Amino acid sequence: MKQLQETKPDDNEQNVNRLAGEKSPYLLQHAHNPVDWYPWGEEAFNKARQDDKPIFLSIGYSTCHWCHVMEKESFEDPQVAKLMNEAFVPIKVDREERPDIDTIYMSVCQALTGRGGWPLSILMTPDKKPFMAATYIPRESRYGMAGMLDIVPAVSNMWTRQREELIANAEEIVSAISGGVHDSTEGPGLDESTLDRTYQLLRSSFDPSSAGFGNAPKFPTPHHLTFLLRYWKRSKEDKALEMAEETLKAMRKGGIYDHIGFGFHRYSTDSKWLVPHFEKMLYDQALIAIALIETYQATQNPEYRENAEEVFSYVLRDMHSPEGGFYSAEDADSEGEEGRFYLWTEQELEDVLGEMEAKLFKEVFRTSPGGNFLDEASRAHTGRNILHLDESLHEAAERRGEDYDRFRQSFEISRRKLFEHREMRMHPSKDDKIMTDWNSLMIVALSKAARAFDEPAYAREAAMTADFILSKMVSPEGRLFHRYRDDEVAVEGFLDDYAFFVWGLIELYQATFNTEYLKNALLFNDQLILHFRDSIHGGFFHTADDSEKLIMRSKEIYDGAIPSGNSVCALNLLYLGRITGNTDLENKAYEIMQLFSGQVSKMPIGYTQLMCALDFAVGPSREIVVAGDPEREETQEIISDINREFVPNKVILLKPEGRGTEISAIAEYVSDMSMKDGRTTVHICQNYNCNLPSTDRKEILRQLKD
Structure with missing residues (x-):
C-alpha cells in the first residue's frame, strides 16, 4: 500500500529545507518547498529576533485538502517563497502533533475573523504574540480575498513603518484571549433540567428529512448520539432513540461511508450525507464505533453490530501498525484529485x-x-x-x-x-504517526465491542494497543508522550492524552478484568491531577505545569469533533470514584461541572460529552461486583448478561474467588463481597444503596433494568 510521500519525483537536494529532519508526515510534505520553513522551536524564534522579522506561522495537517491546495499554489511557488523568505521567518506546525499551539492560535483566528479552519495562517512577533490571522490564503487576490503576493509586501511594510501599532495590537489580542481562561464561568450549576434542555436543543436542530443535526456541512458528532441514548434510557423518550438510529442509518447509507473498504469519511459537504470530504480520521472511526456499539446494546438490531464490525475491519486492516498502535489518518486526495x-x-x-x-x-x-x-x-x-x-x-x-x-x-x-x-x-497517502489520545479512543471502542459483542478478539486488540502505549510512550518518570513515529517518541503528553488513555484503561479493565490496567488508570489519573489541574479555579489545563511556556495555558470544555479533555476527565473521575470508593475523585468531577456551568448552561448542545458525565452524576448509576471463578461458565454467562444490556451508568468489577486481593486493594469495599452457596454471586449497589446479593440470572437482570 502506498505510504505518505516524503519526497517528490522531481525533488533535488538543493530544495531541502529544515523540515527534512522532522518526523511529522505533514512537516515532511513541506520539506522540499522553496519556502525556508523552520519547525517550531527556539532556533526559529532566535532567528526572528536576530533578523528583526515577524513570523509567518502556518498550521495544518497531512490529510487536509486545502492545506495541499495552499502548498501547491503558494508554498511551492518561487515568487511567493522569495517574498516570504525575505519578509518573515516561516514556521510550520502539525496541528495533530502540537494541539497546544493549534488551540491557542485557532482561538486567535476565531476571535479576529469569526471563523476557523485549516490551513491556519498567523502573523506574529518573535515573542509569539499574534497580530494578524487567516485560514486559507490564495496566491493572488481574488473576489475580495487578499492573496499572498499582496499580503506579504503589505505586512512587511507595516512591520517597518507601523510596528508599534502591530505590537500594540498583538498585546491586545493576547490579553483578550487570555482573559477568559482563569475567569470563573460558574452559574447556578448543572442538573437534570440541563439534560432536558440539551435534548430539546438537539431535537430542534434535528434534520427530519436526512437525519443528523443542522444543515450542510454535516459532521458525525457521535457524542450527540451517545447522549441521546442516555437520555432515552433515562426518560423513555422514544424520539431520542429515533434520532440516534436515523442518524446512524443515514450515515451508513450515505457517501460519507466507504461501502467498498469500510470506514467513515470526515464529514458530508451536503445535508444528505452524499458528498463527503474524503479523508478518514482514526478518531472518527473510534467515536462512531462507540455510538454504533451502544445503539446495538439499546436495540439489539444486528445492523449496528455489522456496521461497527466493518469499521473495525477497516481500521485493523489499513490503520494498524506492526508495533501494535494505530495510524492517524488517510488523505482525501490521490493522483492530485480529492476522492479519486x-x-x-x-x-x-x-x-x-x-x-x-x-x-x-x-x-x-x-x-x-x-x-x-x-x-x-x-x-x-x-x-x-x-x-x-x-x-x-x-x-x-x-x-x-x-x-x-x-x-x-x-x-x-x-x-x-x-x-x-x-x-x-x-x-491516498497515510499519516502513519501514532498518537496516544486517538489510539486511546480506539482502545475504548474495541473494549466496548469486546463486551457488547462477547468477542474476546477485540479485547486482545485493545490490550495490544494499551501495551504498546505503556511500553513505548511512557517516560521513565511515568509521564505520557503524545506522538510516536519511526521508533521515536516525542512531544510531552497533553490533557487529552492522559484523559483518553485513562478512559481506555478503565474500559479495558472491564473487558479483561486485568487489574494492571486499572492500576495504570489510577496512576495516570494521579499524574493528570498533579500536573494539569487548576488547583485555584478548578478544571484541567490543556498543557502540564512543566511544559513549554506559550502565550497562555488554555482550558477547554467544548466538545467538538473530539470530546474535550475536561469532559472526559469528568466521566473518568466519576468512574474511578465509584470503583475505588474515593469520593474526593467524584468531587473533582462536580468541580469541573460547576466551573463551566455558566458557559455550558447557555448552549449545552455544544457539550454533549459533558452531558454524558452529568447523566452519570445525576443517576441512577450502579456499581456491580461479580464474585466468582472467572473460568467457570456460570461466571462468564452472568458477565455476558450484564454486558449485553445497555446500562451506560455503571462500573463492573470482578472479584475472583480466592484471588480477590488485588481488586480489594483498589476497591476496599469489595473485600467482604463473596460467593454465596458456592455459586457466582452479583452484588449491585445503586445510588449509594446496595441490593441483596443474587445468584439468579433473571433477578440480576431485573435489578439492572429496574
Whole structure:
C-alpha cells in the first residue's frame, strides 16, 4: 500500500529545507518547498529576533485538502517563497502533533475573523504574540480575498513603518484571549433540567428529512448520539432513540461511508450525507464505533453490530501498525484529485463485475452514467459516482422479497471484487504517526465491542494497543508522550492524552478484568491531577505545569469533533470514584461541572460529552461486583448478561474467588463481597444503596433494568 510521500519525483537536494529532519508526515510534505520553513522551536524564534522579522506561522495537517491546495499554489511557488523568505521567518506546525499551539492560535483566528479552519495562517512577533490571522490564503487576490503576493509586501511594510501599532495590537489580542481562561464561568450549576434542555436543543436542530443535526456541512458528532441514548434510557423518550438510529442509518447509507473498504469519511459537504470530504480520521472511526456499539446494546438490531464490525475491519486492516498502535489518518486526495480513489464510473463497475452483476449493484448503489460527483472547479459532472444507498440492504432485500442473508452474500461477493480492483489504484497517502489520545479512543471502542459483542478478539486488540502505549510512550518518570513515529517518541503528553488513555484503561479493565490496567488508570489519573489541574479555579489545563511556556495555558470544555479533555476527565473521575470508593475523585468531577456551568448552561448542545458525565452524576448509576471463578461458565454467562444490556451508568468489577486481593486493594469495599452457596454471586449497589446479593440470572437482570 502506498505510504505518505516524503519526497517528490522531481525533488533535488538543493530544495531541502529544515523540515527534512522532522518526523511529522505533514512537516515532511513541506520539506522540499522553496519556502525556508523552520519547525517550531527556539532556533526559529532566535532567528526572528536576530533578523528583526515577524513570523509567518502556518498550521495544518497531512490529510487536509486545502492545506495541499495552499502548498501547491503558494508554498511551492518561487515568487511567493522569495517574498516570504525575505519578509518573515516561516514556521510550520502539525496541528495533530502540537494541539497546544493549534488551540491557542485557532482561538486567535476565531476571535479576529469569526471563523476557523485549516490551513491556519498567523502573523506574529518573535515573542509569539499574534497580530494578524487567516485560514486559507490564495496566491493572488481574488473576489475580495487578499492573496499572498499582496499580503506579504503589505505586512512587511507595516512591520517597518507601523510596528508599534502591530505590537500594540498583538498585546491586545493576547490579553483578550487570555482573559477568559482563569475567569470563573460558574452559574447556578448543572442538573437534570440541563439534560432536558440539551435534548430539546438537539431535537430542534434535528434534520427530519436526512437525519443528523443542522444543515450542510454535516459532521458525525457521535457524542450527540451517545447522549441521546442516555437520555432515552433515562426518560423513555422514544424520539431520542429515533434520532440516534436515523442518524446512524443515514450515515451508513450515505457517501460519507466507504461501502467498498469500510470506514467513515470526515464529514458530508451536503445535508444528505452524499458528498463527503474524503479523508478518514482514526478518531472518527473510534467515536462512531462507540455510538454504533451502544445503539446495538439499546436495540439489539444486528445492523449496528455489522456496521461497527466493518469499521473495525477497516481500521485493523489499513490503520494498524506492526508495533501494535494505530495510524492517524488517510488523505482525501490521490493522483492530485480529492476522492479519486473512492469513485467509480459505471463502465468500471461493468468491467469488474460483468454486465448482469453490475446491473443489480448499480441499481442498489444509485449510480448513473453521468455520475453524481462534480468537478470542484467547473461544477460539471465527471462521470464518476459516489456509491450510496437510498435504503439499507435489509430494506432492499425485503422490498424485493429476497432472503437477506443470501442477498447480502451476493453483494459481499461484488464488494470483494471491487475492493480487490480498487487496491490496485494509487492509494491516498497515510499519516502513519501514532498518537496516544486517538489510539486511546480506539482502545475504548474495541473494549466496548469486546463486551457488547462477547468477542474476546477485540479485547486482545485493545490490550495490544494499551501495551504498546505503556511500553513505548511512557517516560521513565511515568509521564505520557503524545506522538510516536519511526521508533521515536516525542512531544510531552497533553490533557487529552492522559484523559483518553485513562478512559481506555478503565474500559479495558472491564473487558479483561486485568487489574494492571486499572492500576495504570489510577496512576495516570494521579499524574493528570498533579500536573494539569487548576488547583485555584478548578478544571484541567490543556498543557502540564512543566511544559513549554506559550502565550497562555488554555482550558477547554467544548466538545467538538473530539470530546474535550475536561469532559472526559469528568466521566473518568466519576468512574474511578465509584470503583475505588474515593469520593474526593467524584468531587473533582462536580468541580469541573460547576466551573463551566455558566458557559455550558447557555448552549449545552455544544457539550454533549459533558452531558454524558452529568447523566452519570445525576443517576441512577450502579456499581456491580461479580464474585466468582472467572473460568467457570456460570461466571462468564452472568458477565455476558450484564454486558449485553445497555446500562451506560455503571462500573463492573470482578472479584475472583480466592484471588480477590488485588481488586480489594483498589476497591476496599469489595473485600467482604463473596460467593454465596458456592455459586457466582452479583452484588449491585445503586445510588449509594446496595441490593441483596443474587445468584439468579433473571433477578440480576431485573435489578439492572429496574
